[in-house]
Amino acid sequence: MSFFSEIPTMGRESLRDFKKGIDLNFKEFSRNYGDGIEGFFDPLLMFLVWLEKLLVNSPWPLVILVLAGLAWIGSRNWKLVAGTIVCFMLIGYFGMWKDTMSTIAIISVATLVCISIGIPLGILMSRSRKLEAGITPILDVMQTVPSFVYLIPIIMLLGIGKVPGLIAVCIYAVPPIVRLTNLGIREVDKECLEAVDSFGATSWQRLTRVQMPLALPTIFAGVNQTIMMALAMVVIASMIGVRGLGVPVLRAVSNQYLALGMLNGLAIVALAIIFDRVSQQYGKRLQKHREGRNL
Amino acid sequence: MSDTKIKIDSLYKIFGNKPKEALEYVKQGVGKDELLEKHNHVLGLSDINIDIEDKSIQVIMGLSGSGKSTLIRHINRLIEPTAGNVLVDGSDVLQYDEATLRDFRRTRTAMVFQRFALMPHMTILKNVSLGLELQGKKDDEILNSAMKWIEKVGLNGYEDRYPQHLSGGMQQRVGLARALTNDTDILLMDEAFSALDPLIRKDMQDILLNLQAELHKTVVFITHDLDEALKIGDRIAILKDGIMDQEGLPVDILLSPKTEYVSNFVEDVNRSRVLKAKHIMEKANGSDLSKGMPVDENDFIESFIDRVVAEKPELIVVQDSDKKNIGSLTSKRLSEVLKK
Numbered sequence: 103m104s105f106f107s108e109i110p111t112m113g114r115e116s117l118r119d120f121k122k123g124i125d126l127n128f129k130e131f132s133r134n135y136g137d138g139i140e141g142f143f144d145p146l147l148m149f150l151v152w153l154e155k156l157l158v159n160s161p162w163p164l165v166i167l168v169l170a171g172l173a174w175i176g177s178r179n180w181k182l183v184a185g186t187i188v189c190f191m192l193i194g195y196f197g198m199w200k201d202t203m204s205t206i207a208i209i210s211v212a213t214l215v216c217i218s219i220g221i222p223l224g225i226l227m228s229r230s231r232k233l234e235a236g237i238t239p240i241l242d243v244m245q246t247v248p249s250f251v252y253l254i255p256i257i258m259l260l261g262i263g264k265v266p267g268l269i270a271v272c273i274y275a276v277p278p279i280v281r282l283t284n285l286g287i288r289e290v291d292k293e294c295l296e297a298v299d300s301f302g303a304t305s306w307q308r309l310t311r312v313q314m315p316l317a318l319p320t321i322f323a324g325v326n327q328t329i330m331m332a333l334a335m336v337v338i339a340s341m342i343g344v345r346g347l348g349v350p351v352l353r354a355v356s357n358q359y360l361a362l363g364m365l366n367g368l369a370i371v372a373l374a375i376i377f378d379r380v381s382q383q384y385g386k387r388l389q390k391h392r393e394g395r396n397l
Numbered sequence: 398m399s400d401t402k403i404k405i406d407s408l409y410k411i412f413g414n415k416p417k418e419a420l421e422y423v424k425q426g427v428g429k430d431e432l433l434e435k436h437n438h439v440l441g442l443s444d445i446n447i448d449i450e451d452k453s454i455q456v457i458m459g460l461s462g463s464g465k466s467t468l469i470r471h472i473n474r475l476i477e478p479t480a481g482n483v484l485v486d487g488s489d490v491l492q493y494d495e496a497t498l499r500d501f502r503r504t505r506t507a508m509v510f511q512r513f514a515l516m517p518h519m520t521i522l523k524n525v526s527l528g529l530e531l532q533g534k535k536d537d538e539i540l541n542s543a544m545k546w547i548e549k550v551g552l553n554g555y556e557d558r559y560p561q562h563l564s565g566g567m568q569q570r571v572g573l574a575r576a577l578t579n580d581t582d583i584l585l586m587d588e589a590f591s592a593l594d595p596l597i598r599k600d601m602q603d604i605l606l607n608l609q610a611e612l613h614k615t616v617v618f619i620t621h622d623l624d625e626a627l628k629i630g631d632r633i634a635i636l637k638d639g640i641m642d643q644e645g646l647p648v649d650i651l652l653s654p655k656t657e658y659v660s661n662f663v664e665d666v667n668r669s670r671v672l673k674a675k676h677i678m679e680k681a682n683g684s685d686l687s688k689g690m691p692v693d694e695n696d697f698i699e700s701f702i703d704r705v706v707a708e709k710p711e712l713i714v715v716q717d718s719d720k721k722n723i724g725s726l727t728s729k730r731l732s733e734v735l736k737k
Contacts, residue, residue, distance in 0.1 A: 297514035300473055301528040301579065302503035311531075315518045 132259045143265045146211070150264055154207035154345075158200055165203070166190050173376065177383035182376075189372040198347065198369050205336055205346035205373065208264070212271040212332045217325060220276045224283020224321070225309065234284060241277040249274055249338050257342060267344030271335040278327035286320030287313045322385035329381060333374045347373075402615040403449040403472060403583065408481030410467055410639075413438030416479040429638045441467045442639045445481070449632075452613040456630030458620055464639040465619045466511075469587050472617060473506040474498060485583070503532050507576035511588035513568045515560040521547065521571050522556040528579035546574040550604065566597035573604070577612075584616045591620065602629055623662055627651070627671045635659050648676040652734070668735055669698040677734050678715040678724030686722040689714035694723060698731070705731065 111117070157165060166187055173186040193202050227234045253270055260266040290313050298312045314321075340348025347366045354363030411419045411432075419438035429440040442464045449455040459465045470476040471483055474490055483490045485505065493501060507528065515524050523530075525543040547553055550570040560568050569589060576584060586605075590598045606629060609616060620626050626633050627647045634644040635658075643655045651671065654660035675694035689712035692701045705713065705728055713726040 291514075291517075293510060293512055293514040294516055296475060297508070297510060298516075298527070298531075300475060300502060300506070300508040300585075301531050302499040302501070303531050304499065307531055311527075312516060316516075 128255065128258060136259050136261075140260055140265065143260075143269075146215070146268065147265050150207060150211045150268065153211060154204050157203035157207055162194060162199065173380050176380035178387065179383060182379055182383070186376050186380075189376060193369050193372065196365050196369075198350075198366060201345070201347045201350060201366070202369055202373070204344075205333075205348070205370070208268060208271065208339065208344055208346060209329065209332050209336075209373075209377075212268055212275060213325070213329050215268070215272050216276040216279055216328045216332070219272075220279035220324070220328070221283050221321065224280045224324075225287060227280065227284040228287035228313075237280070241280060244273050245277045249335065253338070253342060262343040264344055267339040267342050270342065271332050271339050271344075274335050275328045275331040278331065279321070279324035282324030282327070283317065283321050286317030286324075289320065290316045319385055319389050322381070322388060326378060326381045326385065329377045330374060333370060333377070336370060400451040401448040402451040402453075402486065403447075403455075403617070404482070404484040404487075405445055405447045405449070405468075405471070406482040406484065408442055408445040408468070408471060408483065409479045410441035410464070410471070410476065411438050411479045412441055420479050440639045442471075442478075445636075445639075445641050447634055447641070447644060449615060449617060451615055453631040454609060454616040454618055454629055456618045456620060456626040456633045457636060458623065458626045458633055459636035460621055462638070463636040465621075465636050466587055467639075468636065469585050469617055469619050472583070472585055473502050473508065503528065503579070505581050506583045506585055507579040507581045508585040508587065509569070509572045509576045509589040511591055513560070513565075513572045513592075515568055515571055515575075517560055520557050520559060521552060521563070524560065524571055525574045525578050527575060542578050542580070543574075546578045547571075549577070549608070550574045564597075566593050566601065569593060569601060570604070573601075573608075577608070582614055584614045586616060586618045588619050588621065590625065591622070598625070605629060623666055624671070627666070635662065648672060652677075667699075669702055672698050672734065674698070674701070674713075674715045674726065675724070677730065678726050679730070680724050681722055684725070686712070686714045686725055688712065689725065691716050691720075691722075692726075693718070698735070702731075 112120070169190060170183050170187050173183045177183070190202075193199060223237070227237050249270060252273055253266075256266045256269055260269070294312055294316065295308065298308050303311070336344075336346055337348040337351050340346060340352050347370050350362050350366045351370075353359065354366070409420055409423065410416075411423065413419055413436075416438065419432060419436050419440075422432060422436055423440060423443055427436070429443075432438050432440050445468060447455070447457075457465045457468060467476055471478055472485070472490070474483075474493070478491065485501075490498070490501065516527065519527070522540075522543055525547055526539045529539040529542060544553075544556070547556060550573055552567060552570055552574065555563065555567070560571065563571065569592075572589070590601045593601060602625060605616075618626075618629060630647055632645060633647050633650050635642045635650065637658050643650055643659050650659060651663050651666065651668065654663055673694065674692045674696050677698075678694075690701075690704065690708055690710035691714045694715050694717050701713070710728070713728070713731070714722050715724040715726060717723050
């Protein structure tokens with residue numbers, strides 16, 4: 103009757119061999135290819151380091167001016183610009199300037215990487231039902247697997263540092279932009295597509311003149327989500343050697359520094375709110391043609 | 398006929414997983430309902446044959462589900478047929494490869510859609526320019542043509558607006574201008590005016606007829622409205638359940654419907670408003686037509702019926718635009734036509 107009281111297992115011996123086999127094989131793989139893969143990411147690393155240095159080393163009034171200018175370009179909203187300036191002044195006042203600049207650097211690079219991978223992937227997905235059926239579960243896994251689990255192979259492969267941190271952030275942050283690009287393109291009015299076809303458009307013209315512009319608001323919602331999810335990964339990324347606001351948070355957790363944790367946490371929240379509002383306003387402005395009738 | 402522009406030859410369209418198999422059943426005489434019930438395929442079009450004359454307006458009429466929108470999409474191959482041929486100027490559209498088809502769509506056909514299908518993110522000017530921009534024409538050339546047609550449909554001043562800012566009638570003028578800017582010899586109009594209010598629809602019909610008098614395109618016009626069909630059609634084809642019931646001149650359809658479906662359709666039409674003197678006259682064959690009440694050949698019955706009642710003429714003489722007597726009408730014939 104032991105069948106009912108104990109679930110069948112593959113046995114301790116074979117389970118150990120099974121796990122060992124995977125580990126050894128992966129170690130072998132990372133020994134052979136780790137350097138090559140790391141080399142592949144070198145340009146990205148250089149760009150990230152350059153941006154971080156630029157942000158940290160530039161005089162702070164200039165940085166705030168540029169950030170406020172970007173907020174203005176994005177939102178055309180004085181309140182948001184004023185809020186941005188106040189937030190960054192406070193961040194500096196509480197001694198979090200450097201970490202904040204590092205965080206902005208990695209978020210920016212991660213977002214760029216996600217956009218440049220996610221949008222083309224989303225476009226491909228929108229063109230083939232098979233591809234959509236294949237990629238969707240992968241995206242589901244990327245969003246639900248605990249980040250610590252995929253940190254393990256990344257660390258094994260690339261060690262600790264900025265690049266593995268960046269990859270971890272991107273794995274977590276890329277799904278929304280892929281999904282929403284796909285969705286946005288699939289939602290484009292069939293009649294508009296029929297019209298552009300009837301005038302003899304090539305499939306590239308169809309994509310660039312009709313599908314992408316009409317999907318842009320949805321795609322932009324994806325960019326916004328990607329930025330938010332990248333920010334959410336800041337603390338976890340700091341565990342594998344990414345500098346930024348996550349580092350003091352981590353220190354605060356292990357040493358029970360309440361104030362330090364709160365302050366840095368609030369700085370992350372402030373960044374999130376600024377990025378979110380500015381990018382949302384920008385997304386709205388992309389839909390100029392949807393303004394109400396004003397004949 | 399030598400001046401056939403578009404020849405549609407035994408065209409079949411069946412929607413479903415195995416249309417080729419279903420085609421065999423249809424050819425054996427299986428009807429639309431049976432095909433759907435027993436074989437799970439939808440009969441879109443069955444054995445359609447039409448010769449569309451060059452420079453004429455061919456109306457294709459039918460209720461929703463009759464296959465008329467499916468039929469028009471075969472001409473520029475937005476839909477591929479299950480069997481049959483579509484010949485434009487004698488060349489088989491179905492044989493075109495991708496590039497040839499694209500070129501054909503760019504330079505030979507232009508389409509106007511029921512729900513306008515304008516690009517919401519483009520201004521009116523950009524919408525009207527769309528066809529030429531896809532062709533990669535020069536900017537100033539595009540601008541000139543686009544502005545010319547925007548003006549022709551009476552929308553100057555609206556170039557920089559977006560479609561959402563315009564009323565339905567104005568949006569469809571944009572649709573019309575967009576199609577005309579391509580300068581194609583074939584114009585495909587898929588229920589182009591059906592979504593518009595009656596008054597605006599009448600305006601648009603007049604715009605189309607005026608433009609046609611000037612441009613002489615081959616127009617294929619889809620509608621579910623018989624009055625509209627009679628007003629603009631040089632010829633009318635009536636579709637029912639994917640089968641063509643009757644094809645012919647408007648007056649023939651009106652006065653001698655071939656099937657019950659068509660006669661039900663034309664029953665309630667106000668004939669005095671649709672028929673012109675020339676449609677019902679007896680041709681002059683040497684008899685003396687000097688005495689009688691003169692009417693123009695293009696006058697509608699409605700416009701001279703009051704005079705007939707008041708003057709009680711023995712004979713109504715039909716004249717062409719040069720005041721030459723070309724035929725005659727008796728009041729007996731007139732009352733027969735109106736009573737029928």
